[in-house]
Amino acid sequence: MISKTTIDAVFETARVEEVIGDFVQLKKSGSNFKGLSPFSDERTPSFMVSPVKQIWKDFSSGKGGNAVAFLMEHEHFTYPEAIKYLAKKYNIEVEETEQTDEQKEQANERESMYVVSEFAKDYFHKTLINSEQGKAIGLSYFKERGFTEETIEKFQLGYSPDVWDAFTSEAIRKGYKLEFLEKTGLTIVKEEKQFDRFKGRVMFPIHSLSGRVLGFGGRILTNEKKAAKYLNSPESEIYHKSKVLYGIYYAKQAIAKEDNCYLVEGYTDVIQLHQLGIENVVSSSGTALTPEQIRLINRLTPNITVLFDGDAAGQRASLRGIDLILEQGMNVKVCSFPEGEDPDSFSKAHTLTEVEDFLKENAKDFIQYKASLLVKEAQGDPIKKAGLVRDMVESIAKIPDVIKREIYVQECARIMDIKEDVLFNTLAQIRNKGKKEVAKPAEKRPSGGEMVPLKNEEKIKFERQYELEQNIIKLLITFAKEPVEFVDLVYDEDEEGKLIEREEKRELIIYEKIYLDLQEDEVEFANDDFKKIYPLLIEHLTQEEGEIKLDKLGELLEAAQMEKISSIAFEPEKHELHAWDRHEIYVKTLKDNAGLETVQTLLNLRHFLIQRKMAEFGEQLKTGELPENAQEFMEDFKDYKTLEVLIAKKRNLVIMPFMR
Structure with missing residues (x-):
C-alpha cells in the first residue's frame, strides 16, 4: 500500500490546473480556468477548473472532483495508479507501507511477471519488424489484413519465431528468470526441457485498463490440424481472461467520450475498426462474455452495442451475452452484419462514414x-x-x-x-x-x-428537504470560515410562566452556527449522500481550522459524492455577476448575504421538520389511534404547536446580520 505520507505529499504538491492542463486546453476566466469538456462533444466551454479550491467541474456531463478524480475519470486509473502518476509527475518518491514477507514476495512476483511480459512484447514486436522470418511471415500477414505501419506500431503487434526456444533462450540470456517465464505462460517447462508457447505465431499483446501487458493472444499461420488457430496466455497471477477485454486500453477515452462501447469477437475486428476511426471498440478475447468484463465496460459507459457476424452462429452467440449485460443494469443494442461479413471484412470494404451510418441504422x-x-x-x-x-x-x-x-x-x-x-x-x-x-x-x-x-405531495416534500440540506452543504463549502454577528430571538419565562421575548447577539463562524443549531435540534439529514458528507465536512473544518480543502476531502469521499460537492462548490460562481463595478454598478456579493442565508436556511429546515411532525400528529388525531400515554402525546403536540408559532415568527423577521 502507498503510505499516507506519500498521499499527503501528492495532494499538497499537485495543482489541479497543471494536471488537467496536460489533457485539456484551458483558458483563464476570472479566477478560474475554462475549457471544452473532455467527456462530451461540445462547442461552448463548460468545463471549469478552480485553482483556489483545487477542484474541477464539467457541467456538460455532471462530473467533477479533484486532480485524482480527474485522472480516474479521464484516464480510468485506479486510485493507487492516479497517486503514482501524480507522484511521478511531481518527482515525489512513492513510499510503501510496511508489508509482511509474504506480501513483499507476492508483490515482487507480480512485478516480475509484468516485467517479463513487457520484455516479451518488445521482443515479439522487434522480431516482426527486424528479422527476416518476422518480415516474411508475420509482417506480410498483417499487411494482407490491411493493417498500416502506424496501426502495427500502436497495437505493438509481433511475431514469435518458428523455433522451439528462440524467445526463451533470448529471455534467459537477458537475465530473466525461467520461473517467471513459466508463470506467465510464455514458456512451457517439461522436465529439463523448455520451449516457447507461441512458437510460429503472430502476436497480439493484451493490456490492462492502465496499459500494462497482462498476456498475449497468438494466431498460427500454418495449416497444422492439431494446433489451435488462436492461443491465449494461460491464467496467471496477472492475467485473468474473464476480467480482461482486448483493446480496452486504446478504447477507454473514446468509450467515455462517445458514451457507447462496441463489443466484437476478435482481435482483428478491434484493430480494423480502430484503424478506420471507430476507436470505442473492444473484444472479449475469444472467451464467452463474463459479468466482470461487462462491469469493466460499465466503468466507462452504461451503453453497449454488440456487433456480430452475419451468420446464424454469430447471431445465436449474441443472445447468450445479452442477458448478462442486462443483469448488470446496462443498455444493450445489437447489430448484425450482412451474411458472410464480420466487423473486420466490412470495415476494410467501406469508408468510415459508410460504417458509421450502417451501425447507426442497423x-x-x-x-x-x-x-x-x-x-x-x-x-x-x-x-x-x-x-x-x-x-x-x-x-x-x-x-x-x-x-x-x-x-x-x-x-x-x-x-x-x-x-x-x-x-x-x-x-x-x-x-x-x-x-x-x-x-x-x-x-x-x-x-x-x-x-x-411517489405521490405528487410526497415528491414536493422530498425535493424541499433535499434543497434545504443541499444549501447547508453549500454554505459549509463556500463560506464556512466567515465570521458573522447573528441576531436571534430568545424566549424566557417570567414568574407567571409567560414567555418574554428578547434579542441575543452572538458572533460565530458560519460552520459553528450550522453545527450548533443542527446539534441542538438533533437534526438528521435525509439524503444518503448528505448524511455522509455533512459529518466529514464538520470534522474536516474542525481539523483545518474552518478552512475547506476540497482536494484533501476527496480522499474521504466516494466519486459520486465528490461530484455532488463539486457541483455545489461551483454553483455560486455560475450565477455571479462579474466586473459590474467598472460601470459604477455595485452589486451585493453572495458573501455579503452569507449570514442572512445561513439563518434563513436553518429556520426553514426547522420549520419544515416541525410541519412534518405536526402532520404526523394530525394524522393520528384524525384516525383516533392515540398511543397508550394519551396525556404525554397531547403535551408533545402542544409543545410542537408552540414551537411552530415561534419559528414562523422568526422566519418573518428581516434579519440583517453585520458581516465583519
Missing part, C-alpha cells in the same frame, strides 16, 4: 433484435410463439431498473401483439421465482416487489 434494441431473430421460427406455431414471448420476458426480468422493465414490457406487448397485463403477470412470476402473483387487471404494474411512484 443497431437494434435488444427486444427488437430478439423478436426479429426468433419470430421467423415461431411463424404460424402458437406453442413456439408462447415460448418466444416467455424467452423475451425472461430477458426483461433480468433488468434491475423497474422503469426500464416496464418500458420493455410495453414494447414487447406491442411487437408480439399481446396484452401488457399478461406479460406483467409473467414478469412477476419469473421475478418471484415461480410464486404466483397475479396483478389486478386495472394495474399496469404488478404488485410483486415493483416500485410505487
